[in-house]
Amino acid sequence: MIDLNALDVLSPGYEASPKAKLTVRCHSVSDVVQVLAYAAETGDRIVPRGGGHCFVDRCPADGIVVDLSGMDRIAVDDHGVATIGAGARLGAVYAALHESGRTIPAGCGDTVGIAGLTLGGGIGLLGRQYGLTCDRLVGAQVVLADRSVVECDEHRESELFWALRGAGGGQFGIVTELRFATVPEPSVCRIEGRWAEPESVVKAWQDWAPNAPDGLTVNLTVQGGQATLFGASTMPPETTRALLREFTARAGVLYAIDIRLDVPYSMVKSTFRAEDPAEGSRSRSEFFARTMSERTAGELLKGLEGNRRLAFTAMGGAYNRVAEEETAFAHRGERFLLEEIGDPGDPWVDEAWNAAHAEGSGRVYPNFPDLALEDPAEAYHAGNYPRLAAFKKNCDPHRVFDFPQAL
Ligand SMILES: Cc1cc2nc3c(=O)[nH]c(=O)nc-3n(C[C@H](O)[C@H](O)[C@H](O)COP(=O)(O)OP(=O)(O)OC[C@H]3O[C@@H](n4cnc5c(N)ncnc54)[C@H](O)[C@@H]3O)c2cc1C
Incomplete structure (x- = not known):
């Protein structure tokens, strides 16, 4: 049996996810892989959490919340590509990008998570000029249900990359890092x-x-x-x-x-x-x-x-x-x-x-x-539903990631 004791286990009783069987705050990709390995043994559902602002509580009583708040590093490279840990929140994202004179079109609300926002689209005050937050996404690192760690972008795991841009969070895997093409901050x-x-x-x-x-x-x-x-x-x-x-x-x-x-x-x-x-x-x-x-x-x-x-x-x-x-x-x-x-x-x-x-x-x-x-x-999902449903079946056949209204 996988032992989670070495990890940052926050509940039962953690106030942000009172219904969850367990909440584990992950600090590394290997923490995420270990929680998925544990869930594979117990049969528990997995609910990733970024900023925790989802309008509905998606965690069933046997669910394990994978809290990514320990993975919130933000860096901008010389080409203006920002690499953002999936636990980062918008206030910290805007502030860190501002230091480099850059930004991304994204939502209001300093405590909203960049991960949940991006995976469902991302509407904000620069959106009519630069599009959705997910339109600026150029790549992501994801831990899939089978515990493989993949990089996706236009060329690698391109179906996953397509699906991550707007289908809504918590459906295909646990995103650990997001990469964005930033724009000059106006x-x-x-x-x-x-x-x-x-x-x-x-x-x-x-x-x-x-x-x-x-x-x-x-x-x-x-x-x-x-x-x-x-x-x-x-x-x-x-x-x-x-x-x-x-x-x-x-x-x-x-x-x-x-x-x-x-x-x-x-x-x-x-x-x-x-x-x-x-x-x-x-x-x-x-x-x-x-x-x-x-x-x-x-x-x-x-x-x-x-x-x-x-x-x-x-x-x-x-x-x-x-x-x-x-x-x-x-x-x-x-x-x-x-x-x-x-x-x-x-x-x-x-x-x-x-x-x-x-x-x-x-x-x-x-x-x-x-x-x-x-x-x-x-x-x-309108016309994109059949393609999304087929991809969901393929990448999460045992529905490790599941909630009411999931694909
Ligand atoms: C105060 C407030 C202001 C808002 N303002 C805007 C706005 O200006 N524009 C806009 O478009 N929306 C806005 N929203 C809506 C917001 O986009 C959604 O609530 C979004 O889902 C929040 O993401 P989160 O990471 O904070 O929430 P969470 O509850 O952590 O996540 C939301 C969903 O994404 C999944 N998820 C989270 N992290 C990951 C991950 N790393 N990998 C895989 N799945 C993940 C979760 O399982 C859940 O299903 C606002 C919401 C609030 C509460």
């Missing part, structure tokens, strides 16, 4: 504004934000009687101001707008509040390939009371310049992503999702998992 205009008339703002935003030049990403949240626009622009200040004037002319009464110039991208991210849905709220979401009708938007806005909130994320731009079958991320023709967020147990979340769903594209972001979906395979 200085951006940080944009935050509040408007008084949500109906006209939602209409104006839908017509404007998904069609804006790639350098401008502005997202929208609506709560109560107020609409808040927030985002960043890599374009010159005068161009940015002209675009915002165009929006304001259509969006009705402006309460306040704050435009800060020359903010390093690595800093602007953490100035926006990124709420953890696990902390006291429930959300559902869907992509939209078409503008929502005024009738449906009106219906959604009518129900917004208390903590209920709508969040619109602009897609388009570089996200959509990759073919759907080129990576596992299948959602390449969308205009925006809409989230309905409320208190846990508030029926409005489902009611609003159902109302919006009539006009949505039926596609759901794999990083925003939703256990209420009727056909999760179609929603998360």
Whole structure:
């Protein structure tokens, strides 16, 4: 019997994974291999963990959590390729890349894990210019279910490399290291504004934000009687101001707008509040390939009371310049992503999702998992599902990596 005592075993009882039979914090690839060898003897399922921010708890009671937080090294080489340990979190990633004058397009939320974010796609304020986080992935090291350690990229284990880019985490193996082609870190205009008339703002935003030049990403949240626009622009200040004037002319009464110039991208991210849905709220979401009708938007806005909130994320731009079958991320023709967020147990979340769903594209972001979906395979993977399912069968035939809605 493999003995795990020499490893950094954190539970039973470890607060971040209370349901798990064991949590093992790994500090090396050989730690990961040993945990997989142990699970092969016991028959336990394996759940990898990067930042631990998954919206749903994927660990069964007999599951072993492989916590990668002990593997968080970040280095950038002379060609601008960043090698990032799978346990690194976004705040540390942005800060380390900033030291080299580089960055990657990735999400907000300093504590979100680079691994989970990348494996499901990775949407962020530079995405309309540079694509998803997974679009910048050029290679990865992975420990597979059979305990082999493989390097994958365009030429080696290319099917694994394809599948890692957007199918969602925890499906094919334990990623221990990710390599990204970084981009020069831009200085951006940080944009935050509040408007008084949500109906006209939602209409104006839908017509404007998904069609804006790639350098401008502005997202929208609506709560109560107020609409808040927030985002960043890599374009010159005068161009940015002209675009915002165009929006304001259509969006009705402006309460306040704050435009800060020359903010390093690595800093602007953490100035926006990124709420953890696990902390006291429930959300559902869907992509939209078409503008929502005024009738449906009106219906959604009518129900917004208390903590209920709508969040619109602009897609388009570089996200959509990759073919759907080129990576596992299948959602390449969308205009925006809409989230309905409320208190846990508030029926409005489902009611609003159902109302919006009539006009949505039926596609759901794999990083925003939703256990209420009727056909999760179609929603998360669309036309890429048959290829992903065949690859899953091949690389994890005994389903060492398994959870509800897994491939
Ligand atoms: C506060 C907050 C802000 C967010 N902001 C954004 C945003 O701006 N943009 C965006 O696109 N998304 C955002 N998200 C969603 C986020 O992308 C997902 O929650 C993501 O899955 C989190 O990854 P993680 O590593 O932190 O979580 P985990 O729970 O550790 O992992 C998520 C999934 O990936 C698997 N996984 C993790 N590490 C590995 C690994 N090394 N190898 C194999 N599988 C692995 C896990 O098993 C799990 O299935 C946000 C979430 C939160 C909570």
